[in-house]
Amino acid sequence: MNEPRGVEPEAATHPVDQTLPPARLIGAGLQHVAAMYAGVVAPPLVVGIGVGLSTADIAFLMSASLFASGIATLLQTLGFWKIGARLPFVNGVSFAGVAPMLAIAKAQSPEDALPVIYGAVMVAGVFGFLLAPWFCKLVRFFPPIVTGTVITLIGVSLLPVAFNWAQGGNRKAADYGSLTNIGLAVASLLITVVLRRFLRGFLKQLSILLGLVAGTLISLPLGVADFSGVTDADLIGFPTPFHFGAPQFAAAAIVSMCIVMLVVMTESTADVLALGEIVERPADEKTLAAALRADGLGTAISPFFNGFAASAFAQNVGLVAITRIRSRFVVAAAGGILILLGLCPMLASLVALIPQPVLGGVGITLFGTIAASGVQTLTKASLERGDNVLIVAISLGAGIIPMAAPEFYHAFPESMRIILDSGISAGCVVAVLLNLAFNHLGRTPEPVPSEAAPQPVH
Numbered sequence: 001m002n003e004p005r006g007v008e009p010e011a012a013t014h015p016v017d018q019t020l021p022p023a024r025l026i027g028a029g030l031q032h033v034a035a036m037y038a039g040v041v042a043p044p045l046v047v048g049i050g051v052g053l054s055t056a057d058i059a060f061l062m063s064a065s066l067f068a069s070g071i072a073t074l075l076q077t078l079g080f081w082k083i084g085a086r087l088p089f090v091n092g093v094s095f096a097g098v099a100p101m102l103a104i105a106k107a108q109s110p111e112d113a114l115p116v117i118y119g120a121v122m123v124a125g126v127f128g129f130l131l132a133p134w135f136c137k138l139v140r141f142f143p144p145i146v147t148g149t150v151i152t153l154i155g156v157s158l159l160p161v162a163f164n165w166a167q168g169g170n171r172k173a174a175d176y177g178s179l180t181n182i183g184l185a186v187a188s189l190l191i192t193v194v195l196r197r198f199l200r201g202f203l204k205q206l207s208i209l210l211g212l213v214a215g216t217l218i219s220l221p222l223g224v225a226d227f228s229g230v231t232d233a234d235l236i237g238f239p240t241p242f243h244f245g246a247p248q249f250a251a252a253a254i255v256s257m258c259i260v261m262l263v264v265m266t267e268s269t270a271d272v273l274a275l276g277e278i279v280e281r282p283a284d285e286k287t288l289a290a291a292l293r294a295d296g297l298g299t300a301i302s303p304f305f306n307g308f309a310a311s312a313f314a315q316n317v318g319l320v321a322i323t324r325i326r327s328r329f330v331v332a333a334a335g336g337i338l339i340l341l342g343l344c345p346m347l348a349s350l351v352a353l354i355p356q357p358v359l360g361g362v363g364i365t366l367f368g369t370i371a372a373s374g375v376q377t378l379t380k381a382s383l384e385r386g387d388n389v390l391i392v393a394i395s396l397g398a399g400i401i402p403m404a405a406p407e408f409y410h411a412f413p414e415s416m417r418i419i420l421d422s423g424i425s426a427g428c429v430v431a432v433l434l435n436l437a438f439n440h441l442g443r444t445p446e447p448v449p450s451e452a453a454p455q456p457v458h
Contacts, residue, residue, distance in 0.1 A: 014281060015279065015280075015326040015327065016086070016087060016088065016279050016281050016326050016327065016328050017086075017327075017328065018326075018327050018329075019327065019329050020325075020327055020329065020330060025327075025329065025330055025333045026333055026337075027209065028323070028325050028327075028330040028333070029330055029331070029332075029333030029334040029336070029337055030209060030334070030337060031208050031209035031319065031323070032090055032316050032319060032330070032331055032334035033334050033337050033338060033341070034208075034209055034212050034354060035208065035316055035319050035362075035363075035366060036090055036092055036313045036316050037354070039092055039093075039313060040062075040065055040066055040069050040092040040093050040338075041062045041065065041066070043065065043093045043094070043097070043098050043308060044058070044061040044062045044064070044065045044093065044307075044308065045058060045061075045062060047061070047098060047101055047102065047105070047117075047308070048061045048062075050101075050102045050105055051105045051110065051113040051114060052110055057244075059345060060237070060239070060243065060306070061306060063237060063239060063341070063342045063343075063345050064239035064243070064305050064306035064307050064342065065092075065093045065306075065307045065308065065342075066338050066339075066341045066342040067239045067305050067307070067338070067339055067341075067342025067343065068093070068239075068298070068301070068302040068305045068306075068307025068308075068310065068342070069090075069091060069092040069093060069307070069310065069335075069338050069342075070335045070336065070337070070338030070339035070340075070341075070342060071298065071301060071302075071305075071335070071339065072091035072092070072294065072295075072298030072299075072301075072302065072310035072335075073089070073090050073091045073092075073331060073332070073334060073335030073338060074332055074335040074336070074339075075091070075294040075297060075298050076089045076090075076091045076291065076294040076295075076298070076312075076331075077089060077328045077329070077331045077332040077335060078328075078332050079290065079294065082289070082290050082293060083290060083293045083294050083297055084290055084291070084293075084294045085272055085275075085283065085287050085288075085290050085291035085294065086287075086290070086328055087272070087275055087276065087279060087281065087283075087287070087291070087328055088275070088279065088316075088320050088325075088326055088327060088328045088330060088331040089271075089272070089275060089291065089312055089316075089328070089331060090312070090313040090316040090331055090334060090335075091294065091295065091298055091310045091311065091312060091313065092310065092311070092313045093302075093307065093308045093309065093310065093311075094260070094264050094267075094308070094309045094310065094311035097121070097257065097260045097264075097308055097309045100256045100257060100259075100260050101117050101257075101308070103256070104116055104117050104120065104250075104252075104253045104256060104257075105117065107252070107253075108250075111245070112245075112248060114244040114245065114306075115244060115245040115246060115247055115248040116247075116248045116249075116250050116253050117253065117257075117308075118242075118244070118247040118248075118303035118306075119247035119248045119249040119250065119253070119254070119303075120249070120250065120253035120254045120256065120257035121257055121299060121300075121302065121303050121308055121309055122247055122299075122300050122303045123249065123254045123257070123258070124254070124257035124258045124260065124261040124299060124309065125261070125296050125297065125298070125299030125300025125301070125302070125309070125310075126296065126300050127258050127261055127296070128261040128264070128265055128292065128295055128296030128299060129292075129293055129296030129297055129300060130296070131265070131292075131296075132265075132289050132290075132292035132293045132295075132296060133289050135265055135269070135289075135292055136269075136285050136286075136288040136289035136292060137285060138269065138432075140285075141432050141435065141436065142269070142270075142273055142432070143381070143435065143439075144377050144378065144380040144381040145378070145381040145382070145388050145391055145392065145431070145435055145439075146391075146395075146428070146431040146432055146435050147270065147273045147274065147277070147374075147377055148374050148375070148376075148377035148378035148379075148380070148381050148392075149374065149378065149391070149392050149395045149396060149399075149427060149428075149431045150270040150273075150274070150374070150395075150399075150424065150427060150428045150431060151270065151273075151274040151277075151370060151371075151373055151374030151377055152371050152374030152375055152378070152396065153374070153395075153396065153399040153400075153423055153424050153427040153428070154267075154270060154271065154274065154314045154317070154370050154371075154374070154424055155314075155318065155367050155368060155369070155370030155371025155372070155373070155374060156371050156396075156399070156400065156403070156423075157399065157402075157403060157422075157423040157424055158314055158318075158363075158366075158367035158370065159364065159367045159368065159371070160403055161363065161367070162359075162360045162361075162363030162364045162366075162367050163360065163364075164360070165185070165356040165357065165359045165360030165363055166181065166182055166185035166356075166357050166360030166361055166363075166364070167181055167182065167185075167357070167360070168181045168356055168357060169356030169357075169360075170356075180222055180224065180357075181224070181356075181357040182357070184215060184218065184219055184222065184224060184355065184357040184358060184361070185357040185358065185360045185361035185364075186361060187215065187218055187361070188211055188212070188214070188215030188218075188357070188358045188360075188361030188362050189211075189361035189362065189364055189365065191210075191211050191214045191215065192207055192208060192210075192211030192361070192362050192365055193365070195207040195210050195211060195214075196322075207323075208319060208322065208323065208362055208365070208366070211361075211362050212354055212358055212359070212362055215354075215355070215357075215358030215361060215362070216353060216354050216355065216358055219355045219357070219358060224355045224357065225353050225354075225355055236343065236344060237343065237344070237345045238343060239305040239306050239307075239342060239343075240306075241304050241305060241306075242303075242304065242306070243306050244306060247303060257309070260309060261296075261299065261309065263422055263425050264295060264299075264309055264311040265292055265295065266424075266425050266428055266429070267311060267312065267314075267422070267424050267425060267428075268291060268292060268295050268311055268312045269288060269292070269428075270424060270428055271312035271313075271314055271317055272287065272288055272291045272312065273288075274314075274317055274370070274373065274374070274377075275312075275317050275320065277373070277377055278317065278320055278321045278326075278373055279320065279326040280326075291312075295310055295311055295312070298310035299311075305342075314367075314370060314424075316331070317370055317373075318365075318366040318367055318368075318369040318370040318373075319366055321369045321370065321372075321373050322365065322366065322369045378392065387438040387439070388438070388439075390434070390438070391431060391434040391435055391438060392431075394430060394434060395427045395428075395430045395431035395434060396427065398423075398426050398427050398430040399423040399424065399426055399427025399428075399430070400423060400427075401420075401423070401426070402420070402421050402422065402423045402426065403423055406421075409421060
C-alpha cells in the first residue's frame, strides 16, 4: 500500500544507532577491548617506570587508565548535550603525551612528578574543551585529498607498532624477534584470515577476537603467556581519586600539555572523519565539535582517577572497518567493560594474558585495514589532477619520516618535535597546507583532460 502523498515513510534506524542482542553486544565489545588493551596500558606503564613507581603503583596506574578510558569512551559514544560524537569511537590514553610527561617528571622531584603532570593534563583538557567550537571549523579544510592521506598515514604509522608486538614488544628481552614470537604472530594472522574467510554471520564479525583467543591458546604450551599478573592481582580495586597527591599547576608543564592537546585534537579530527566515512555517516562540523569536547572533558576528568590525556584509538577504527559492526552501543559496551576492568585488577590481568606476538599478528590486519580505507577515500580525490597527486606524495613523505628515520628531527626544539615526531600530525598539517596552496587561495584549478571534469576539491 502506497504512503499518502506528502507523508514521508519512517526512516530506518542508521546502523550506528542500532542495538544488538546482549550476547552479541558483549562479544563485539570484548573484541574492541582486546584490540586496544595494549595501547591503553602502555602509556601508564612507561610513565610509571619513568617516575620510579613501585610494581604495585604501576599496576594501580594501569587499572586507573582503563577506568578513565571507559568513562571517556562512554562520553564519546553515548554523549550528552553537545558532548560526544555518538559514533562507535573508542577513547583511550594518548601516547602523544608520554614524552612530554616524562620530560615534566625529570624537572620535578619524584614525589611531585605525577601531581604536576596531572595538574597540567587537567588544564589541557579544559583548554581542549573550550577550543573545540573553533577547532572544528577546520573541517572544511579536510576534503578527501586530505582525509584520505591522513587515514592512510594512520594505518601506516600503526603498522610498526604491530611489527614490534609481533617480535615480542620488549626490545630488551632475550627472545625479542625470536622465531617463536614471529611464528606465533604469523599463526595468529593466518587463523584470523581463515576464520574471516570461512565463518558466516556474527562469528565472521568476531574473527578478530577469535583469532586473539586462538593465538593465546597456541601460546600456552610455548610458555609465551605469563600468568603471574593474574595470581598477583587483587580481585577488587577502586582508582582512589588523587591517589598520588593533589594536582599541582606549573606553567611550563601546562604549556607543554596544551601543545599535546592540540596534537591530540588534530589526530582525533582525522580519526572522526575517517570513522564517519567508514560507517557512512560523514562527520560534519557539529559532530566534530562534539567529539573534540568529549576528548577535552575526558582528559580533564581523567586525572581525578589517576589517568592521562584521552584521545581516539585508531586501531578500533580499523576494527569497525573490518567487522562492519557499526553500532555505537557496541563500543559503549566496550567502555563499560573497561570500567569493570579498572575496578577489578584480576579481570584486567586476564585480558593482559594475550601475548604481544598474538596482538602483533592480528594488528597487521587491523592497521592495514585503516591504510586501505585511506586509499579508498583517495579514490574520491580527483587524483587525475597532477596537483592533487603532488599533495598526496609530499604529505605521505612527511608523515613517514618519523617511522623511516626516527632521529631525523633530533636537532629541532622539543616543542616542534611534539608535532613532527607524530607522522599523523605532521602529514596532516602538510596535507592541509598544500591543499590550501593548490585548491584555495584564489588558484584556478588546472583543466582535466576528460569529457566530464570532476568537481573541484574544496
